[in-house]
Amino acid sequence: MSPIYVGEATKGFGQECFTNDKLLKYALGLATYDKGTPVLFFVASLQKKGRVNVKVIDDLEDFLIQNAKAKNPDIVNKKGTKEASWSIRGVVRGGHGKPSAAARAFRSMMGLGP
Secondary structure, three states, X not given: OOOOOOOOOOOOHHHHHOOHHHHHHHHHHHXXXXXXXXXXXXXXOOOOXXXXXXXXXXXXXXXXXXXXXXHOOOOOOOOOOOOOXXXXXXXXXXXXXXXXXXXXXXXXXXXXXX
């Protein structure tokens, strides 16, 4: 399974997920895949009554886009796809090859992977 698009909704999901421009993005992304079943994941912020914290939603969207792009460099997103300039060798954007024992331990401790 590979991500093809990450989007945010600060209103209702139905209002923002199924607009014409979003449906076009889904169609463009799906046109490049020839196997599997398309799946939509909805991540909802549990919040109390009051105004939507748009900053938190924007930060979450950026985080998810970065992770999606790492998994699938061909995602449909244009905004938020610039990779961060920092890395931690063997942990995050840290090159190829087998990570060191220390890097594996750090990743495990931080919950960043196996």
